[in-house]
Amino acid sequence: MDREAKRALAFGTHPDDIEIGCGGTVALLAQRGFDITHVILTSGEAGSDRIPPGETGPLREREAREAAKVLGAAGVEFLRYPDGLTGFTREMKIDIIRIMRRLRPHILFVHERNESSLGHRVTSQLVLESVQAGAGPWFQEAGGRPWSPEVILGYEVWHPLGRYELAVDISATLETKLRALACHRSQTAAVRYDEALRGLARWRGVMSLSGGDAEVFEVIKASQHSFRCFAQQE
Ligand SMILES: [Zn+2]
Numbered sequence: 001m002d003r004e005a006k007r008a009l010a011f012g013t014h015p016d017d018i019e020i021g022c023g024g025t026v027a028l029l030a031q032r033g034f035d036i037t038h039v040i041l042t043s044g045e046a047g048s049d050r051i052p053p054g055e056t057g058p059l060r061e062r063e064a065r066e067a068a069k070v071l072g073a074a075g076v077e078f079l080r081y082p083d084g085l086t087g088f089t090r091e092m093k094i095d096i097i098r099i100m101r102r103l104r105p106h107i108l109f110v111h112e113r114n115e116s117s118l119g120h121r122v123t124s125q126l127v128l129e130s131v132q133a134g135a136g137p138w139f140q141e142a143g144g145r146p147w148s149p150e151v152i153l154g155y156e157v158w159h160p161l162g163r164y165e166l167a168v169d170i171s172a173t174l175e176t177k178l179r180a181l182a183c184h185r186s187q188t189a190a191v192r193y194d195e196a197l198r199g200l201a202r203w204r205g206v207m208s209l210s211g212g213d214a215e216v217f218e219v220i221k222a223s224q225h226s227f228r229c230f231a232q233q234e
Pocket of ligand 1: 013
């Protein structure tokens, strides 16, 4: 990754996915000077059986903004597609290409390709198709100049990845990740995600031999020297 490369973009289907899947790594990159934007496709309005959907969406957007701030991300954008994605349209693809060409990220995070959740899988496919289309002269209606991220990493949410190519030591940012997760009060009130994530990070750390706590990724795209920014610093 060249020395000027300092922009990262993370896509999540629901307001808490980015914190769960790659929050520790996002916090690490923020500490290293990366400009990071979160893009959330649905506001997760179906994600509560206690709060009416009309209130859940705005509440979860507030939680997502708060969590992004804890991680050190510079901004959050909401696409407000209806919760419960089962597919995508050409217009949605143009939305993503437009974002990609505007923000021009060097590192891109998205759900790993074989996620067990259909909504997560749809986001992964939509984003990856849009990356491909946005890299060339096609889709002029999206505006902007062609762009392709140097690194694309798939993160795990609903089940652990069976295979992964990259483990990032997040020992220094695990507590930040958990503080960001705790901002999602509408979700953590019902499920102890903090316990699950602390356990997963430790398991990933031990089994990847990083020794501490880790997040692991499916490497969807990479180039030579891509991973210098993840190396442990002196
Ligand atoms: Zn989700």
